[in-house]
Amino acid sequence: MNWNFEILPDFIFNGLRDGAVYAAAALALVLIFKATTLINFATGELAMLGAFFVYVLNIEQGLWLWLSIAIAMLVSAGIGAAVERALVRPFDPADHLPVVLITLGLFLIINAVAGDVWNYQVRRVNDPFGQFPSWVPNGSELKTSSEGTIACLENADGALAEVAPGTAGADMCEMVGRTFFEVIGARLHYRTIGTWIALALALIALAIILGKTKAGLAFRAVSSNTESARLVGVNTGRTLGFGWALASVFGTLSAALVAPALGGVNPNMMLTILIYALAGAALGGLDSLGGAVIGGLVVGLIKSVLVSWFGVVVLGQAYFSILQLATAFLLILIVLLFRPAGLFGTRRIERV
Amino acid sequence: MSSPLLIVSRGSTQHRQWRFLSWGYALALAILVPLVLQPFEIGKMNRALVLMVAVLAVNLVVGFNGMLALGHSAFMGIGAFVAASMVQDELWDFWMVIPVVVIVGFAIGIIVGLPALRVRGLYLALVTIAQAAVFPTLVNIDELGIARRTGGPNGRDVIEEVDRQESGFSSFFEWLPGVDGARGANAYRYWILLLMTVIVIALVRNIMTSRPGRAVLAIRDSEAGAAVYGVNLPLYKTVNFALSASLGSLAGLMWCLDKGFVAGQDFTFLLAVDLIIGLVIGGVGTLQGSIFGGLFVVWVRDLTKRISIPLGFYTLDGDGPLSAAIFGLILILFTFFAPGGIASMVTAIQKRIIQVVPLTPDGDPITPLSSLDPGPSSTRATWAMRFAIAGPVLLVIGWVLMNVDNLIVGTLAFALRFAIVVLAPIIVFVSMNELRAAKAGRRGENAAAVSSQAKTAGVLGVLSFAYIQAFALNIALRAHHVGHLARExxxxxxxxxxxxxxxxxxxxxxxxxxxxxxxxxxxxxxxxxxxxxxxxxxxxxxxxxxxxxxxSVGFWLIGWPTQSMLSLVLSIIVIVATIFIGLRYFVFADEKAETASEPAPEDVGASA
Structure with a gap:
């Protein structure tokens, strides 16, 4: 047992960064679940498509990154609404099988078409939160040792390599150093903070859309009771399409945020993230938006702290890193055993 | 064809003849597979058999119980790895591993299913999709000797011999058709896998018609209703799921037996999606659906792999990732336009041809057959005539198409050429029926026209059937010659x-x-x-x-390339027995049953 608490904050930060991505993906799942009471298994692939749009606009067309992300979000919103209109609305929402089959078919088609167009290699993308601006302290400068060598982050598990100043290695360190600064002895990456801020902004926007706009009101009405909403004149079909569009926006956001951390975009990038997002959504409650955010963050924390820190560092068992995905599976089982509706979901009572 | 061509009461001579014929055709197909097909094609059939069992396992949950299970790839993987490990590390025989695999699958099914099935809704889909995604990662864990037993990322080979202790099983299988020739190992596996598949299908069929099976079906139709009638929902759902998991594991063992190699990357989520696709396209909630589904997944994937359409700037290539896209498209199209799958199409066609009238407890048809007879305006003889002409026409079209060097067209051409084989018995059935009806005066003033049409159609049907048989025999003889060459x-x-x-x-x-x-x-x-x-x-x-x-890649219907004295004798016995039983059913039994079970003459007269 090696209780290495010094590096724990690192794991917490990483966990919360991954968690923010899972939260965005879980929101995409929950938005669709609230609208149509089904789990969209193509969520991950729609999000992956959004990330590829960002790649095409930003890398291939040379557009400004944030503009590319915004356009990609809009395009995916359109695709989401179109999918709902063309493929989901014709079916009776009470019968789950056909719609789940449709989403599985979409999963296959999107994945395969993306694989055919962009093949399965990882394509590097620009990091929206690559480096700190020059006015913030350089993380690696803090590590300058008495001998004048600079230590910088060399690899993922935090091993430090020391280099002499003035060499190419030092320049590298300088660049790497500009991606983080130190808080309570841990590296807080710009990427991490950026992911949190992006998620927070998106949540505020979602809260405003759902709370203050007419379309948001309609969405809440439809998700609480479709029949009554239709009776008071809400166009339920269009509202459900709106829900799918919102969900696609969140999916694209999650994929765009996670792509740099994965080294780039590739057609299979969202497969595992979908599982974590499902675990997050199940933990928070499948019909609770706030629950999805908290669930996603908790899944990220569990994955990072419980598995990577406790399992690999404290227990010293390297194979724990393989168990990350299994943890999500176990979490779903545990949630279903002890609190099937999730932490914040509503218990559903059936009347006959 | 508004009314079916044949209307028979359940259990009547004609119904028994029809069933005898259907089973005979199924048996003939099963026997022809190892004889006619190339070894690699038999290998594909073996894979289809494995997938049939797997699709049936999924069907048990999705089709019969209305729950969504998307993770049977993991159960297959568990079955395959347990089998591989027991066979390779513990030196067991495959058949000894079967109970182990089934029990392990059942236990894991309970562990996975119980939490999800206590509550309503899509939770099982949630759990199983996670399970499918997780399983391939678990294979590589180094602890507890898991990677050593599973072979880790490299997978591991499994011994080819099914029965290494020579306990007599293998010699028992050796005189089965196809096993002794060049098709050897694949045909040998085919018979073993076919035996297992048939047993599993019979088992599931019996379970579904028994009390627990009816409870499972009731849960699908209405959970609340089933609960009111005293069905313990979580218990039945979980046991059904666990049973399905154990069948999935058995399919994994069959996979291992068929492929001789297991690796974690074979059992990914994509395999689970393949099973779902097979289920939907075969037909959800039907036993035949699983059979069609297994065949579909294997053969259509094989076909899509050969698609290559150049579009100038871009080549549409089915052998890349696009084969999955084609499958996804087919899945969506079937969900939209044919939710019943192939099974429902086959049933619809069958309903056009034959209607089986159920019996009352007294043994009489529920509606008198005479009231279902179309009377003097019957067009059945005309239809028999059309079928009799269609057969040879299709044969010619098939012959012409055979020259097109394209696999899909070739398959179609093959099917067209042998349409006669399926049409002929229908023609004969309908013609004989019409002749009988005309004799009994049920065709009124049209009797002469109807009987002459029926006679012509019947003769045409018999002739074209005989022609096809002769043609097949010719190929069989050539194949026999090839067998000689192959052995030399x-x-x-x-x-x-x-x-x-x-x-x-x-x-x-x-x-x-x-x-x-x-x-x-x-x-x-x-x-x-x-x-x-x-x-x-x-x-x-x-x-x-x-x-x-x-x-001479043979498409023949009788006889097989006799590669040993024993199989020659066997084939003669089978042919003689078939002819004997056929005669007994078609010619002699018919007359006897006619006098015994046909309605009284005045009943017939009333309808005329």
């Missing part, structure tokens, strides 16, 4: 032993992942060695047999 084309290996050349060529083709006939393989002038012998030399030795087999 033995090469001498470095140890001085004679070894059969064609199986070695096939093995070499398989080792290079070549898809095609041995002739095509030799046409690529392959290099390299197999079993210390040069492949090109083997090709030379086997060339005559290969050439002959290319031209």
């Amino acid at each position: 084309s033995v090469a001498v290996n470095p140890d001085g032993k004679t070894v059969p050349a064609i199986p070695l060529v096939n093995e070499a083709a398989k080792a290079k992942d070549f898809v095609g006939t041995p002739g095509e393989f030799c046409g690529t002038s392959p290099s390299g060695e197999i079993s210390d012998m040069s492949v090109s030399e083997l090709c030379n030795v086997a060339s005559d047999a290969i050439d002959a087999s290319e031209t």
Whole structure:
């Protein structure tokens, strides 16, 4: 047992960064679940498509990154609404099988078409939160040792390599150093903070859309009771399409945020993230938006702290890193055993 | 064809004849597979058999219980790895592992299913999709000897011998059709896998008609309703799921047996999606659906792999990722336009042809057959005539299409040429029925026209059937000749032993992942060695047999390439028995039953 608490904050930060991505993906799942009471298994692939749009606009067309992300979000919103209109609305929402089959078919088609167009290699993308601006302290400068060598982050598990100043290695360190600064002895990456801020902004926007706009009101009405909403004149079909569009926006956001951390975009990038997002959504409650955010963050924390820190560092068992995905599976089982509706979901009572 | 061509009461002579014929055709197909197909095609049929059991396992949950299970790839993986480990590490035989695999699958099914099935809704889908995603990662864990037993990322080979202790099983299988020839190992596996599949299907059929099965179906139709009638929902759902998991594991064992190799990356979420696709396209909630589904997944994937359409700037290539996209598209199209799958299409066609009237407890048809008869305006004889003409026409079209060098067109052409085989018995049935009706005066003033039409159609049908049989016999004889050539084309290996050349060529083709006939393989002038012998030399030795087999890749209906005295005797016995039983059913029994079970004459007269 090696209780290495010094590096724990690192794991917490990483966990919360991954968690923010899972939260965005879980929101995409929950938005669709609230609208149509089904789990969209193509969520991950729609999000992956959004990330590829960002790649095409930003890398291939040379557009400004944030503009590319915004356009990609809009395009995916359109695709989401179109999918709902063309493929989901014709079916009776009470019968789950056909719609789940449709989403599985979409999963296959999107994945395969993306694989055919962009093949399965990882394509590097620009990091929206690559480096700190020059006015913030350089993380690696803090590590300058008495001998004048600079230590910088060399690899993922935090091993430090020391280099002499003035060499190419030092320049590298300088660049790497500009991606983080130190808080309570841990590296807080710009990427991490950026992911949190992006998620927070998106949540505020979602809260405003759902709370203050007419379309948001309609969405809440439809998700609480479709029949009554239709009776008071809400166009339920269009509202459900709106829900799918919102969900696609969140999916694209999650994929765009996670792509740099994965080294780039590739057609299979969202497969595992979908599982974590499902675990997050199940933990928070499948019909609770706030629950999805908290669930996603908790899944990220569990994955990072419980598995990577406790399992690999404290227990010293390297194979724990393989168990990350299994943890999500176990979490779903545990949630279903002890609190099937999730932490914040509503218990559903059936009347006959 | 508004009313069916044939209306029979359940259990009547004609109904029994019809069922005898259907089973006979099914049996003939099963026997022809190892005889007619190329070894690699038999291998594909073996895979289809494995997938049939797997699709049936999914069907048990999705089709019969209305729950969504998307993770059966994991159960298959567990079954395959348990089997591989027991066979390789503990030196068990495959058949000894079966109970172990089934029990392990059942236990894991309970562990996974219980939490999800206590509550309503999509939770099972949630759990199982996670399970499918997680399983391939778990295979690589180094602890507890898991990676050693599973082979980790490299997978592991499993011994080819099904029964290594020579307990007599293998010799029992040796005189089954196809096993003793060049198709050897694949045909041998085919019979074992077919036996397992048939047993599993019969088992599931019996479960579904028993009390627990009816409870499971009731849960699908209405959970609340089933609960009101005293069905313990979580118990039945979980046990049903666990049963499905154990069948999935059994499919995994069959996979292991068929492929001789297991690896974690074979059992990903994509396999689970394949099973769902097979289920939906075959037909959700039907036993036949699983059979069609297994065949569909294997053969249509094989077909899509050969698609290559150049569009100028871009080649539409089915052998890349797009084969999955085609499957996804087919899934969506079926969900939209044919939610019942192939099974419901087949049922719809069958309903057009034959209607079986159920019996009352007294043994009489629920509605008198005479009231279902179309009377003097019957067009049945005309339809029989149309079928009788359609058969030869399709035969000719098929012959013409046979010259198009395209696999899909070729398959279609093959089907067209042999449409007669299916049409002929229908024609004969309908004609005989109409003749009888005309004699009994049920066709009124049209009796003469109807009977002459029926007679012509019947004769035409019988003639074209006989022609096809003769044609098939011709091919069979040629195939027999090929069998001779194949046995004579033995090469001498470095140890001085004679070894059969064609199986070695096939093995070499398989080792290079070549898809095609041995002739095509030799046409690529392959290099390299197999079993210390040069492949090109083997090709030379086997060339005559290969050439002959290319031209006579047999599509025949009776007789098989008799490669040993025993199978010759066996085939004669089977043919004689078939003819005898057929005569008994069709000619003699008919007359006897006619007097016993037909309604009284005045009943017939009333309708006329």
